[in-house]
Amino acid sequence: MNDDVSTHQAEDDARNESILIYVDGRILPRDQAVISVYDSGFMLGDGVWEGLRLYNGHWAFLGEHMDRLFQAAKAIDLDIGLDQDGVIAALQATRAANGMETDAHARLMLTRGVKTRPFQHPGLSRSGPTMVIIMEHSRPRIPRPIRLATVPHLRGLPMTQDPKLNSHSKLNCILACIAAEKAGADEALMLDVHGFVNTTNACNFFIVRKGEVWTSTGDYCMNGITRQKVIDACRADGIPMFERNFSLVDTYGADEAFLTGTFGAQTPVGQIDGRMIGDGQQGPVTTRLQGLYKALISRECT
Numbered sequence: 001m002n003d004d005v006s007t008h009q010a011e012d013d014a015r016n017e018s019i020l021i022y023v024d025g026r027i028l029p030r031d032q033a034v035i036s037v038y039d040s041g042f043m044l045g046d047g048v049w050e051g052l053r054l055y056n057g058h059w060a061f062l063g064e065h066m067d068r069l070f071q072a073a074k075a076i077d078l079d080i081g082l083d084q085d086g087v088i089a090a091l092q093a094t095r096a097a098n099g100m101e102t103d104a105h106a107r108l109m110l111t112r113g114v115k116t117r118p119f120q121h122p123g124l125s126r127s128g129p130t131m132v133i134i135m136e137h138s139r140p141r142i143p144r145p146i147r148l149a150t151v152p153h154l155r156g157l158p159m160t161q162d163p164k165l166n167s168h169s170k171l172n173c174i175l176a177c178i179a180a181e182k183a184g185a186d187e188a189l190m191l192d193v194h195g196f197v198n199t200t201n202a203c204n205f206f207i208v209r210k211g212e213v214w215t216s217t218g219d220y221c222m223n224g225i226t227r228q229k230v231i232d233a234c235r236a237d238g239i240p241m242f243e244r245n246f247s248l249v250d251t252y253g254a255d256e257a258f259l260t261g262t263f264g265a266q267t268p269v270g271q272i273d274g275r276m277i278g279d280g281q282q283g284p285v286t287t288r289l290q291g292l293y294k295a296l297i298s299r300e301c302t
């Protein structure tokens with residue numbers, strides 16, 4: 001039996017075969033949406049991206065996504081060539097062309113553009129940036145709690161490649177995910193440079209112990225927008241919430257664990273390194289937080 005599960009699994013939707021994709025101001029059928037083999041994103045992973053979701057005709061937390069994108073572009077010295085309204089207009093044009101209203105996911109990618117020669121120097125990217133927006137019909141369908149495996153790949157220090165950057169180059173995370181899959185898990189649990197539990201390769205990570213919700217200090221992991229919304233929801237609803245260091249011992253002994261991300265919202269974790277977490281099923285605090293997050297989305301996106 002094939003028991004493969006990923007944290008970004010969605011219901012099959014035949015409409016995704018004929019989506020229209022935004023490429024540098026043009027909206028093209030999926031099979032014609034191509035970029036140059038000289039593109040810095042393809043050649044070197046030299047770019048940044050955002051994942052956004054559309055509910056009831058509204059982009060959830062659009063301001064936060066735009067702020068993170070523009071901050072990342074500034075950090076890698078990439079001139080987007082548009083202001084936030086310009087990027088939002090591109091998102092809206094893609095949405096309108098696809099006639100999408102709800103349960104749609106967008107991956108907005110920006111690279112340094114097309115190089116004149118196939119080498120690393122950023123000055124060789126003479127035309128650009130390249131901006132691509134892929135929107136898909138997307139209803140997450142994750143059939144069972146996620147299994148994690150701890151891997152040797154660390155969340156690095158900010159002076160190497162700041163793990164807060166949503167960079168195109170995700171090789172560290174991809175290697176982590178491969179290692180986890182080879183260990184029989186779905187996704188990797190990654191530690192920080194001190195050995196504290198930090199994040200997974202594609203989502204932020206939380207545990208629940210005796211009614212308290214714990215997540216990492218936020219150093220070494222993506223400054224996830226969903227992560228922050230869950231922290232805020234806990235605080236607003238009187239759920240004890242701590243951003244702190246914790247170890248694998250604390251984690252294996254947790255009553256519940258869950259992941260956060262724009263795609264899956266809050267995804268339960270049932271097993272870590274072969275240890276069952278709680279009873280291996282979604283726990284009550286995770287369910288409560290899912291409810292609070294859904295209510296927040298309804299308020300934001302009406």
Ligand SMILES: Cc1ncc(COP(=O)(O)O)c(C=O)c1O
Pocket residue numbers: 051166173199200201202203204221222223224225226227260261262263
């Ligand atoms: C490594 C990593 N962690 C966490 C997240 C979740 O962030 P957000 O909640 O903003 O989608 C992402 C998504 O981009 C990610 O790539």
